Structure formats: structure tokens, C-alpha cells
Amino acid sequence: GNSVTQMEGPVTLSEEAFLTINCTYTATGYPSLFWYVQYPGEGLQLLLKATKADDKGSNKGFEATYRKETTSFHLEKGSVQVSDSAVYFCALSDSGAGSYQLTFGKGTKLSVIP
Amino acid sequence: DAGVIQSPRHEVTEMGQEVTLRCKPISGHDYLFWYRQTMMRGLELLIYFNNNVPIDDSGMPEDRFSAKMPNASFSTLKIQPSEPRDSAVYFCASSNRTKYNEQFFGPGTRLTVL
Numbered sequence: 001g002n003s004v005t006q007m008e009g010p011v012t013l014s015e016e017a018f019l020t021i022n023c024t025y026t027a028t029g030y031p032s033l034f035w036y037v038q039y040p041g042e043g044l045q046l047l048l049k050a051t052k053a054d055d056k057g058s059n060k061g062f063e064a065t066y067r068k069e070t071t072s073f074h075l076e077k078g079s080v081q082v083s084d085s086a087v088y089f090c091a092l093s094d095s096g097a098g099s100y101q102l103t104f105g106k107g108t109k110l111s112v113i114p
Numbered sequence: 115d116a117g118v119i120q121s122p123r124h125e126v127t128e129m130g131q132e133v134t135l136r137c138k139p140i141s142g143h144d145y146l147f148w149y150r151q152t153m154m155r156g157l158e159l160l161i162y163f164n165n166n167v168p169i170d171d172s173g174m175p176e177d178r179f180s181a182k183m184p185n186a187s188f189s190t191l192k193i194q195p196s197e198p199r200d201s202a203v204y205f206c207a208s209s210n211r212t213k214y215n216e217q218f219f220g221p222g223t224r225l226t227v228l
Contacts, residue, residue, distance in 0.1 A: 034216060043118075043205055043219035044157075089157070093215035100145055100164065100215050106156050 002027045006090045006105035013080055013112050021075040021108045023064075023090035031092040033057075033066050033073040034102070038087045047075075047088070080112045118220035120206050126226045132194040135223045138187055139208030147217060148181055148191050149205040157205075163189065196227045 007022040025031065032051045036044040048057030053068035062077045073090060090105040119138040127133055139146050147162040161171040166183045174181070178197070183189040193200055203224050207217040 032215065036219075043221045044207075044217075045219070046216050049216055100209070100211060101147065101159060101162055101170065102215065102217055104157050 002031070002092060002094050002103040004090050004092055004103050004105040006088075006108055008106075008108070009087075010109040010111060013110070015082055015112055015114050016079045017112075019075070019077040019080045019084075019110070021088055021090075021110070023073045023075065023105060025071050025073065025090075025092050025103075027071075027092055027094045029094045031094040033064070034091045034093070035062070035064055035073070035075050036089040036091060036104075038089065038107070040086070044089060080110070082112050082114055085110055085112045118206055118208055118218055120204075120220035120223050122223060123221060124224045124226075126228065127196055128228050129197055130195045131227075132192065133196045133200075133225060133227075135191040135204050135206075135225070137189045137191070137206030137220060139189070139206070140210075140218055141187070143208035143210045143218075144186075145209045145211065145215075145217075146183060146189050147207040147209070148189070149207065150202045151205060151222075152202045160191070193225075196225075198227045201225055201227050 003026045005024050034049045035047040037047045038044045048059040050057040050066035056065045064073050064075045087107045087109045089107045091102045121136045148160040150158045160173045161181045163183045181191045203222045205222045207219045209215050209217045
């Protein structure tokens with residue numbers, strides 16, 4: 001079956017530090033990959049996505065590249081801000097295998113301190 | 115578009131009472147998902163619908179939980195009778211198959227069962 005593994009949190013960084021949150025996946029088909037972000041007290045919001053190998057998704061300074069050879073989709077940002085403090089979820093959708101649901105990782109909590 | 119709408123945003127009830135959570139998906143979306151989020155278990159998919167038909171309810175914890183989608187613009191999740199362990203944040207999300215299954219989440223309903 002499909003699964004998503006992301007690094008355990010929490011992650012605490014100082015403002016302007018470099019961020020990496022690791023995500024690896026297992027899928028039977030050719031999935032689309034997503035990063036969602038959840039700010040305190042809110043629902044999940046789509047942050048970025050990539051739909052095929054070597055695609056790079058980007059938004060708000062965050063980037064992630066779909067690496068089929070390593071089955072990875074690591075999230076990076078060059079300089080984090082306090083406002084980036086949130087929980088980040090990696091997810092996949094394997095519609096080629098006939099499934100239209102998302103498989104989520106457990107989430108990584110990021111705290112950015114001034 | 116108004117996004118996914120959920121009501122109520124907060125619900126406090128006593129054990130044994132019936133609870134009904136409501137969701138209005140984004141217009142034109144043909145998939146609707148119900149999730150539950152807790153600190154202990156993270157984000158869990160409870161059930162999802164396609165074109166108002168339940169497709170997979172394997173995540174529904176027990177017979178006390180039921181979900182309906184009488185039309186394309188409305189869904190309910192009912193818990194009867196409610197128990198303290200049902201306390202969680204319940205999210206509704208919707209998606210459109212032509213958009214790589216990216217899901218759009220509502221703000222959630224925070225349920226507290228005393």
C-alpha cells in the first residue's frame with residue numbers, strides 16, 4: 001500500500017535559518033506529491049505540489065523536488081520567518097492506482113524563534 | 115469562492131448526546147472527505163464520497179459514527195451517542211478529480227465531549 005514517512009518533530013529554528021523537512025514515500029503507481037501547512041487553529045492549506053518526476057513545486061519561498069529515484073519530496077526554505085511556524089504535512093495521491101484519497105505523513109511541527 | 119464551509123466551529127456536548135457536524139464543499143468539486151485530528155493519532159481519514167456516494171468508510175471508528183451526503187453541496191457527520199474519546203477536531207475537505215486530487219480543507223469543527 002501507499003505510505004508517507006516524514007521526519008519527526010518538533011523542529012525549532014532561529015529566524016533566517018535554513019529549513020529542511022525530509023519526506024519519503026512508498027506508492028504502487030505514479031503519485032502526485034503535496035506539502036500541506038496547518039497554522040495554529042486552522043485547517044490544512046496546500047503549500048505546493050509536484051505531479052511528476054523531477055518537477056519542482058514552489059510557493060512562499062518553499063520548494064520541494066519530486067525525486068523518483070530516491071522516492072523523496074523534501075521541503076526546503078532558505079530563510080525561515082516567525083510566521084512560518086506551523087505543522088507541515090507531506091502527502092501523496094495515487095490516482096493512477098484508482099485511489100482519490102490522500103495519504104498523509106504524521107506531520108512535522110516547526111517553531112521559528114526571533 | 116467561499117472555500118469549504120463547516121459548522122459549527124466549536125461544539126461542546128455531554129456524553130451520550132447526539133452530535134451533527136455539517137460541511138458545504140466547494141462548488142463543482144466531486145469528492146468530499148471527512149477527517150479527524152487528535153494529538154494521539156494525528157490526521158485520520160474517516161470516510162469519503164464521490165458524486166454523493168460513499169466510496170470508502172473503512173476509517174469510521176464504529177457504528178456510532180455515520181455520514182451522509184444528500185446532495186452535491188451538503189454533507190453531515192453524525193455521532194450518536196457521543197463519548198469523551200470522540201473529542202477531536204473534525205475536518206471536511208473537497209477536491210476535483212481534474213486537479214490532481216489536491217484537497218481543500220475547511221476550518222474544522224472542534225468537538226469536546228464532556
